[in-house]
Amino acid sequence: MTSLTIRPLDAIAIAAYLVGMLTLGFISARRSATAEHYFVGHRDFPGWVIGLSMLGSIISSTTFLALPAAAYVLDWRQLTVNLMVPIVAVVAIVIFIPFFRRAGLTSAFEYLGDRFGPVARLYGTASFIFLQLIRLAQVLFLMSLPMQFLTGASIEWVIVGAGVFVALYAVAGGMETVVWADAIQAAIKVLGGVLCLICVVKEMPGGFAQIVDVGTANNKFSLGKFEWDVHQRTFWTVAILGLLNWLNIYSGEQTIVQRYVSAKSTWEARKATMIFSAVAVPVWTMFFFIGTSLFVFFRVFPDPAVASLQPDQMLPYFVFKHVPVGIAGIVIAAVLAAAMSALDSGVNSIATVTVVDVLKPYLAKGRSDRFYLTAARVATVAALVLAVGGALFFSRLEKESMNDVSLIVFSVLGGAITGVYMLGFFTRRVDGFAVNIALAVAVALNVYLGLGVMKVLPEAWRVPVHSYWVGTVVNLVFMAIAYGIARFRRASTRDLSGLTVWTMKKADGRPEAAGQ
Template identity: 60%
Template sequence: MLRPLDAAAIIAYLTAMIAIGIYFSRRNNTTEEYFVGNRSFSGWVIGLSMLGTIVSSATFLALPAAAYVLDWRQLAVNLVLPFVAVLAVLIFIPFFRRGKLTSAFEYLGLRFGAIPRIYGTVSFILLQMIRMAQILFLVSIPIQFLTGVSVEFVVIGAGVFIAFYTIAGGIEAVVWTDVVQALVLMIGCVLCFVYIVMDLPGGVSQILEAGAAENKFSMGSFDWDLNERTFWTVAILGIINWLAIYSGDQNMVQRYLAARSTREARKATIIYSAIALPMWTMFFFIGTALFVYYQSFPDPTLATLETDQILPYFILTRIPAGLAGLIVAAVMAAAMSSLDSGINSISTVVVVDLMRPHLSKKYTDLFYLRSARTIAMIVSVIVVSGGIAFSRIEKESMNDISLIVTSLFGGCLMGLFMMGFFTRRIDGLAATLALIGAVVFNAYLGFGLLGWWPPAWTLGVHSYWIGALVNLFFAVTAYALSWLLGASRRDLTGLTIWTMEKEGDRAEQSVPTSARLASSE
């Protein structure tokens, strides 16, 4: 039942989000403003925006659920984050800051040509919409508990609300709402932990002792077994995941580009990375703490709940009115910050990578601005439909579903960026041929996982390995083809680590992006 103080906290939060969207709607008169906010943001703002974007409701609900039902092995995905962040600060950010790019996939066009650029764009759009549908479903869970209305109705309402301020306010509304949402998210995380500890007779010590006795802090088996979710399986998936996010995820790259300077973009990445890992660890700890809590205070209602509903149930039954509403707002904030970023980033890449390069030059910037808003509306409708579909799928936990989806549909996007950054030999033809082979290989592995092949035709590997194998297949094939077809003859100045100009030479004053892209297509 929705308590008045909880409702007040949620309404206050939602009103603030709408106000931000309306305020910034008046400042979006060009695509440069709508997509990258005139590249004017400071590092701390972008850093918190990154946090809000990447730390979603899948974090707030699914990570505690994963720790509650199993252990901490899925945390291994995030333990590699600091190492990949170093690469981002030293290498990836300077690549994207040069030439005033707007999309991550413009780089693929410059490096390999039109086909890899289109593949990267379409792959990103597909994965992003699946991820957003998952997030929208997760945020509907606590709201359903509060209001008693159907999941479908909640998904539709939340989707329409988020779409409104995102479409109206562009990237500025997205970034500033993300900042607010990141702060609310951190407060909600701390409140959940505090109230669990306060109720337990032994406090933190009881959690540590009972959790250790039940092996709830285990990081998984350290055996090398491709068929199991071992520590190494999950850690390698984490490397693939974070390399893909830091090197080619439009949500992240768009924030590199929206910063006022390379230094501010680097500062943002450091701020985000320094906060995110402790926060993920805290969410796993909350899941273990919930397990210990309900051992001490058994509740028969838990038998009727899905794993992802346990934390919302605790919030709404054990935390005082008002504060519970604030925590529910934090869950909503986690979802909204990921969804608004996804909607804006998809509209950006559709316009920048799929429309502008292939439409007549007669279309004005105003046409593309209006197109971006229309695309955002269409994406919102698709995501709402996907959220309803997710509510009807049986699953161990949504975090498990997320990892499987990433492996199945992630393709070789990370491999494309890595081969672009770190090799000089591979040209557009070698990359395109290897890309075709990798897509076929990805389909073969995916169909095997779904049971569409006879057992004798399948590789006996866990679904988490698919992304790693596909990217490895692409890298090896592309490099081998480069020796058969010859090294790249394209001008690679500033496009690989071996041909990158020193910072301060022409790092952000190089050949205009539009001219370079025109010559690459």
């Protein structure tokens, strides 16, 4: 594998992209003079830029490498997670966005503090940072695979080098760098995916039709069995996981909420969400089709080296071996863009919640703006260091594909945060006391089910459900307990104006205008 060497035109395409990202970061750094600007820019981004930025943030190297790997190894059933996006997007556009744009919020978890108190806020903050660090580690590992092919260096050095490069432009520029870089990177990623698909189809003797025929004969386009079985990855198991996943992302994922509040108006934030939701599903579908195409390609053109590859290495191997010079450089630049857009968004969001939800209200009250800006940059570097450590771990982990790992991580380690937001938005009776008690039970249940999934517990003590069901069970139990406690307590007299769907009015009693 180390015999694969980079060609001059490919190197030029990759270098041009990397230099462009560094330049954008240092230009934006001159404008990031305050902590507020570092977190949300000037809150004046247009909807189309925010929409592309959301696409760049969500469509990471997990999309570019792990989705084709999932289709190559199995079929299209994991696409079902992303088919739930349009359903949840409607709820986000109508309900979630106005919540987060009220009163100049910066963090998703400020809402939880207003609604339920400090325990819910800190639980949400800790859960987000933990999951985001795992996601960044996965992204950084996947980004390093093609770079390992390029350089011939060990995966460890490639991971460290990639982390350092992202730090050079993400730490300096803050949210302004993130939004514009992610928008540019989104366009590069889509272009790279399209070029890669064209190259696969052109190599096939029977073209597109041959891919469809062979893929169908091998059941590669299946979305899973349409039956109810909590022990298997059926269509309904993955669909329910998808609903939970996207409810979490649209209602409490800081990287998305930060974009809601960075838009110049509520209408622009809604427009951004519509743009993202409309573009993302076809893009995800394209990457699953690329994975199926690679499966067909290597059946038609057997390659002994393929047997030694991890599934996540299939796409970069094809690119270096079979994509024309120059175009291969664009595709690899797209893989790097996919990773960097997720990394810069992730570390910036971690820095934001660290300062806004931990330092300002609890650990370092009343400090200067310069202190908080410095703390944000330190938190960004710390997040990247931890992501590098996690990427090194994933490089040694036995796995079906990183996409499967991502779904398991979200389900098993995601906790009850989606349930907390749903009770906050849609109930008036549930208060902080009920939520705190229910969270204690949910955390204990989560640990128990997680230990069962990891087979730490004796078999007789385990609950026989697939790992994809853990998050759903934990959230349902949490909501049932919290609401049950609230029903037996006297209704709270606390003013919930602007905090639930039933009380989302302006102070003068008129509904919020779409443009505010």
